[in-house]
Amino acid sequence: MDLKSVLMGLSFAAIWASAFTSTRIAVVEMPPLLALVIRFGISAAIAIGLAWAMGQSMRLTRAEWRTVVVFGLCQNALYLGLNWIGMQWVEASAASIIASMMPLLVAFAGWAFLRQPLRPQAVAGLVVGIVGVVIIMSVRLSQGMNLLGLALCLAAVVALTVATLAVRGAGGGPNVMMIVGLQMAVGAAALALPSAVLEWGRPFEWSGRLVGALAYSILVPGILATFIWFRLVTRIGAVRAAAFHFLSPPLGVAIAALWLGESFGWSDVIGSVVVAIGILMVQMARVAPAPAARPLAIEPGNA
Numbered sequence: 001m002d003l004k005s006v007l008m009g010l011s012f013a014a015i016w017a018s019a020f021t022s023t024r025i026a027v028v029e030m031p032p033l034l035a036l037v038i039r040f041g042i043s044a045a046i047a048i049g050l051a052w053a054m055g056q057s058m059r060l061t062r063a064e065w066r067t068v069v070v071f072g073l074c075q076n077a078l079y080l081g082l083n084w085i086g087m088q089w090v091e092a093s094a095a096s097i098i099a100s101m102m103p104l105l106v107a108f109a110g111w112a113f114l115r116q117p118l119r120p121q122a123v124a125g126l127v128v129g130i131v132g133v134v135i136i137m138s139v140r141l142s143q144g145m146n147l148l149g150l151a152l153c154l155a156a157v158v159a160l161t162v163a164t165l166a167v168r169g170a171g172g173g174p175n176v177m178m179i180v181g182l183q184m185a186v187g188a189a190a191l192a193l194p195s196a197v198l199e200w201g202r203p204f205e206w207s208g209r210l211v212g213a214l215a216y217s218i219l220v221p222g223i224l225a226t227f228i229w230f231r232l233v234t235r236i237g238a239v240r241a242a243a244f245h246f247l248s249p250p251l252g253v254a255i256a257a258l259w260l261g262e263s264f265g266w267s268d269v270i271g272s273v274v275v276a277i278g279i280l281m282v283q284m285a286r287v288a289p290a291p292a293a294r295p296l297a298i299e300p301g302n303a
Contacts, residue, residue: 008232009244012225017096017251019221021259023084024092025213030204032084033195039214040076040188043222047181056178066166068179072186074163079156081191086152091262094145096252097136098153100275103245104129105161107282114165122285129278132249136271180226246280249273 026035060068087095104126110116118126137145204210232241249272256262 002235005232005235008228008235009241010247012228012232012241013244013247014251014255015221015225015228016245017248018255018259019217019225020087020092020096020099020252021256022213022216022221024087024095024256024260025209026217027084027088029207029210029213031195031199031202032088033081033191034199035214036076036080036084037188037191037195039218039222040184040191043218044181044184044188046218046223047177047184047226049181051175051178051181054177056175058175058178058182060175060179060182064175064179068182068186070166071163072183073190074159074166076183076187077190078159079163080187081194082152082156082159086149086156089146089149090153091256092260093253093256093262093264093268094136094140094150095153096256097133097249097272097275098150099157099160100245100248100252100279101129101133102157102160102164103242103279103282105157106164107286109161109165119285122282125278125281125283125285127278128281129275132271132274132276132278134271135267135274139265139267139271184222243280243283246276246283249275249279 026032083095083099090098107118107122108126111118137150141147141150229241232244250269253264253268253272257264
């Protein structure tokens, strides 16, 4: 892996981790589903506009349309919808730790339900990652962590795991940016009715802080991180690129502390490092010794 790929991976990991902090700001100040509908609507318009400018079209293959629907519903509507609702009561640092479990859950679900073999290193990584999560969450629960928020964030990461497994092996194509825009449009459409039913009449006020958080969420994690992810997958492959997720737990805790002033203890520091080691072990165990076909690069489930 060359220096440019490493820098791209580090940038993606930092941006992905920062998404939880901007999300926390947004969901505290306005209804979370409405915020997501706005985010997805604007992101879809931008991505589809970029796709048209790049000469891409909506003439997608059946596999590509399946990707659009599955990720639009499971990742955008379910994962982010549940995550943004839960983050009304769960701190950004805790939400980032929960979401970072996705590579571990994908490996476990692949073994448990799809009979995909796991190398001993991956099994050890799963155990290490679970230990890290237990270290963090046991302390936070003893300190009064909101159980509803925790349950929603856990359900969210399960939805993302299902989406990731459902579109595994999808082939790349010339309409990647169009696929990104369309799946965002699916997410906006899927959440519009729940937002109207559950959040109608809920008051909120626009502020510079809220606008800034939404703008950051749309432009940086939503579009810039997606672009970096696509380029990184093109350079080193999806499995090697996903290895950079191991940085998300410590970065999520650090960014939330610096940006929002969230408190953290030694259990968070030690636990996030342990989770990071577990994720890295699992991802490195999945790296094939020889180059393999590159799957479709889709938006990497940022908060």
